[in-house]
Amino acid sequence: MTRNDLAIRPIDGREELDLFCRLPYLLNDELADDLATGRRRPERMWVALRGDLPARAAWWSRAGSETPLILDVLDIDDAAADPDTRDVAVRLLDTATAATLAGGSRPPGYSRFVPPDWREHSATRRAVEDRMTVLERTGARFFVERLRLEWRPDPPVPEPTGRLAFRPAADAGELVALMTSAMDGTLDAHGRDDLTRMSAREAAAKHYEGELARYPSPRDWWRIATLPGGEPVGFVLPAHNGYHAIIAYIAVLPAHRGNGYIDDLLAEGTRALAGQDVPRVRASTDLGNVPMANAFRRAGYVNFGREINMTWS
Numbered sequence: 001m002t003r004n005d006l007a008i009r010p011i012d013g014r015e016e017l018d019l020f021c022r023l024p025y026l027l028n029d030e031l032a033d034d035l036a037t038g039r040r041r042p043e044r045m046w047v048a049l050r051g052d053l054p055a056r057a058a059w060w061s062r063a064g065s066e067t068p069l070i071l072d073v074l075d076i077d078d079a080a081a082d083p084d085t086r087d088v089a090v091r092l093l094d095t096a097t098a099a100t101l102a103g104g105s106r107p108p109g110y111s112r113f114v115p116p117d118w119r120e121h122s123a124t125r126r127a128v129e130d131r132m133t134v135l136e137r138t139g140a141r142f143f144v145e146r147l148r149l150e151w152r153p154d155p156p157v158p159e160p161t162g163r164l165a166f167r168p169a170a171d172a173g174e175l176v177a178l179m180t181s182a183m184d185g186t187l188d189a190h191g192r193d194d195l196t197r198m199s200a201r202e203a204a205a206k207h208y209e210g211e212l213a214r215y216p217s218p219r220d221w222w223r224i225a226t227l228p229g230g231e232p233v234g235f236v237l238p239a240h241n242g243y244h245a246i247i248a249y250i251a252v253l254p255a256h257r258g259n260g261y262i263d264d265l266l267a268e269g270t271r272a273l274a275g276q277d278v279p280r281v282r283a284s285t286d287l288g289n290v291p292m293a294n295a296f297r298r299a300g301y302v303n304f305g306r307e308i309n310m311t312w313s
Contacts, residue, residue: 006088007049008095013042020045022053023075026113030243031058038063039242045073046096048088054080055089057096059108062214068100071110074134078127089134097138109143110135110310116147116303128308140310144189144286147293148305151281155300157271164233164264166223172208178224178235179204182251187289189309212248215239221272225265233261236269238281245278250292262295270299 011020014035021028034040045058055076059068076089097107112131118124132142169175183191183200194203217240225233234252238245247269252261273281283301285292297303 149301247283
C-alpha cells in the first residue's frame with residue numbers, strides 16, 4: 001500500500017472498540033467502561049488505518065466534560081516492518097488534535113504508563129522513546145517522570161505513634177489555605193510549574209477545584225494532622241478516583257518539615273483506605289522527589305511502574 005492509502009479517522013462507536021484495541025496497552029481493559037461512563041467518547045478515539053492499524057490516539061476526560069483533560073493513549077505498531085510508522089503517528093496526532101481540540105487552544109498534557117525498568121530493556125526503551133519522538137515532532141517536550149506506587153494489605157499498616165492527632169478539614173477554605181502553605185518549597189514538578197504562572201493561592205485553588213473536589217469518595221476520609229495543642233502540621237487526602245483507592249495528596253507544612261511527620265501522615269491515609277477493605281492503595285510521586293519516594297517505601301509501598309508526562313508550551 002502507498003502513503004495515499006492511509007485513512008485517519010475517529011472510531012464509529014463502541015462497535016469499533018475491538019479495532020481500536022488491536023494495539024496493546026494496559027489501559028485497553030478500561031476503555032469499554034470509560035466509554036460507558038462518558039470518560040471517553042468515540043470522537044476522541046482516533047485510528048490510522050492502512051489495511052492494518054499502524055497507530056492510534058485517544059484523550060481522556062471527566063464524565064460530562066466538553067474538554068479533553070489528557071492524551072493518555074498514543075500507540076504505534078512496534079512490530080511493523082514499515083519504516084514510516086512514526087510518520088504515520090505524527091500525521092494521526094496532528095489530524096486528531098486539530099479536529100478534537102478548540103482552534104488555537106493549548107493541547108492537554110500527555111501521560112504514558114511504562115514499566116519501572118523501561119530503560120533496561122532495548123525493546124521497551126525503543127517503544128517508549130519512539131512515542132516520545134512522535135510527540136516531540138508535534139511540538140511537545142518532556143515534563144516529568146513519576147513513580148507509580150502500590151500498597152497491599154500485607155504488610156499491615158503501622159499503628160499510630162501518638163505524635164499527631166487527626167481530624168477532618170473544617171471546610172474547603174481551610175484545606176485550600178493549608179495547600180497554599182504547602183506550596184512553599186514543593187518538589188512537585190506540576191506544582192512548581194503552576195507557580196511560574198500563578199500565585200500559590202491560585203495554584204492551590206486550581207488543584208482543589210479541578211481535581212480533589214471532583215473525586216466521588218467521601219471528604220470525611222481526608223485528614224488534617226495537628227500537634228497536641230491543635231497546630232496543623234500537614235494533611236493527607238485519601239480518595240477513590242473511580243478506578244482505584246489512592247493517596248490523592250499528602251504534605252507537611254514548611255515549618256514542620258524534617259521531623260518525620262510524613263510517615264505518620266502516610267500511615268493515617270493508608271489506614272483510612274485499608275478500613276474500606278480496598279484490595280490496594282495507589283499513589284504517585286515525581287522521580288526527583290526522593291524524600292516522598294522514601295516515605296512511600298518505608299510505608300510498604302512498592303514501585304510497580306512509572307509514568308512519563310509531556311507537555312505543549
